[in-house]
Amino acid sequence: MTFDPLFPQNKNIDSFPMGLRSSEGTVLSLQRKLNSSGEGSIYATEDPRYFAKIYHNPSLEKAKKLQTMLLTPPSDPTASQGHISIAWPIDILLNKQGAVQGFLMPKIRGGMDLTHVYNPRLRRQKAPEFNWYYLHTTALNVAWILKALHDKTFIVGDLKPENFLVNNKALVTILDTDSFQIYDQTNQVLFLSPVGSEGFTPPELIGKNLNLETRSEIHDRFGLAVLIYFLLFGVHPFSGVWKGQGEPPSLDMRIFQGLSPFSSPLLEPSPLVPPLSILPPFLKDAFKQTFDKGHLTPTARLSASDWMTLLKKSLSLLETCPAHLSHFYYPSQGHCPWCLHLLKTNVDLFPTNGTQDKNNAFLIAKQFESFLKVGDILKAGKVLTLLKINCDPALLKSYENMLEETSSIMETFEKFSEALKKGREKDRELLTLWKNFSFKTHPLVQRPLPLFEDKSLQDCVQRSQTRQDLLKEINLLLKEAKASHQSPLSYFDDLLRLWNKDLFEEDEKSESCSIASLMPEAHEAFKTYTLLKPALLNHKTEEVLLLWSPIFEHRLKRDGLFEPLQRLLHTFFQPFMGKTIFKATRTHKKEGLLVHLQFQPIPVSLKSLTPHLKHGIFLSFSKDFKTPLFISQKKLDFLGNTIFIPFSASEDPISPLYIRPAFVLGEIFLGSKNIVSLDYTSPPVEIFLSTSFSKSSFFKPMKKTSEPSPFLKIRIKSSHSIELPTLLIKGGVSRVALLCDTEPDAFVLGEISPCLLEENTPLDFEIPIGEEIPKNLLNKLKISLEPKEKKAPASFFFS
Incomplete structure (x- = not known):
């Protein structure tokens, strides 16, 4: 539709305009005046589809603005529902001289302004069926209209309840569209919105001349948030009880100064209005962000699109009250606030309509959904x-x-509940059920239920999964500690990082209980390490020794502090290294050297600093200790203070043995500069084997012997029949040697083929003993029979 708006010099307008016609020349008669405002009056027309707005003071600028609006209408968000949400101009109205006098707009039926639905007193009179669900829906539709307008860069400007109509289905229509700020992109002309209303104008525009102000969508955000608050609470967000001195400031002055009940101590919420806490957190935060943070930073205010997202989410969470069908509330926020308000004030803000509510299909459906x-x-x-x-x-x-779907879900929930009641295996069973569960996104999964002790199934599953993941990491740490022969407390910091008391201590039968026993010591280790580290960095040696424990070596290495610790201790212990700390006798044999050692007590001055300090010795057949062997006091105690050191084929059997004393602190070996040389006298009477040598160098003979090889006779007897697998016959000087695969002083003597050991029937074997076994060892030899296949039953032990 195109036209050339003309505006003659004569501006006289009849009180009841006559002879009006459309842009196409169709004569239109006005019937009666419906309303009047500062800009113009609204009339009924002879065409029941339209209303007419006639300006009090028509102008060329208004005519051009109407032309732009007719050429660029917005998309109506509820057009598909047969409802008009935006009362946009349909055509201009011209007088006999062809001057623009006003415009035609669609007739909106069955509507009332927003005040009649959010004000409790007016709502009871005009719209008693309007409940809180309807008010949320109305707020959503208002935001939807604003989004449609902002998408076309239109700015409403004068956002107030009187400019909106809402019907009994919560469908909304915005009026007074010709007062919007419109930009003519073709001619690059901006038509301002010169109007505003108290309580809906953003703080940055209060007190300014709106005839000169260019508005933006940011300004509309403030008025939109005020309208939504009005719809949900029935009062203005900046209303409340004044606690400051003197008379309370006007509504606009409170807005200008940012005195909202959410943040200012000078303004408290009215006790007659439900608190903000009846809303879910995301809605509460939205209002606070818009009115508090948005006061200084207008861009922080939520957009129409943001409000749409939040209000859609809110509608999905609203439920009917079990006591009053017309009460909608958020169960997550506690009891029904409208029932509490009724008890407190004896006023029902959403009264029940008796039989009418019981026959209301909408309310019954919502109760069903609840x-x-x-x-x-x-x-x-x-x-x-x-x-x-x-x-x-x-x-x-x-x-x-x-x-039917919910019934199926609840049956499965019963299985989940049974799994949760089980102890050690509950996590695995629960996670298996969850893996096969088909309704993971169903709202019931996120809902706290009595079936799960007022937790949601999703929360229970997440806790089980987290617990299993953490236990897996902890067990890997414990395995690593065991493999490296370290205490589990060597990983005290990792244990504390992974330990979750709330997750692990809820079940006394869970596998985490054994780990829980470590945690007090891990906490103590952490406290001690926080003292040890600065003491080490500040070279406080005695304090380091008092705090030090072998469990800190792993963490010190990770922190790059192990080498500084070694240097610090070497310097400290050097004066003590010149003292005699052991005495030794020595004997000689072809195959090696037998040494008896006895350490002197560690000086009290050192022992008082740390209980972890031990003696040790370095042994070597070369004076430069190129290939030293280290024996700790703990190992020597196990060997009865006697060690056997075999000669390798390349060594001289009569070369001296060089011994270098040392202190041992965990993995730190502090060697003395003093070296002791031992010569040999007589052959040994008995031999104790050191486990510090590899099998390849064990008892290598210097000369072949011509004596016949002895036999080892073995008899096996059992009180019941046994199917014996292939058995290895191993020999050694101690049971420890036989039970540890890593011990070098255990060796294979022979093998027994699979056979049946019958009940009380002995089975005899003869095994030749090789020359590598010394004669004087035979009367001390211990024997074990163990399956060749590791999956077979445990070893048989004999001596």
């Missing part, structure tokens, strides 16, 4: 029978499917 949300199948089934009376068949079928 019962499904908590998994109450029995109550949902009863409500469904009521829906069958006055519900659309297609919708009824959908509800029946929902009930």
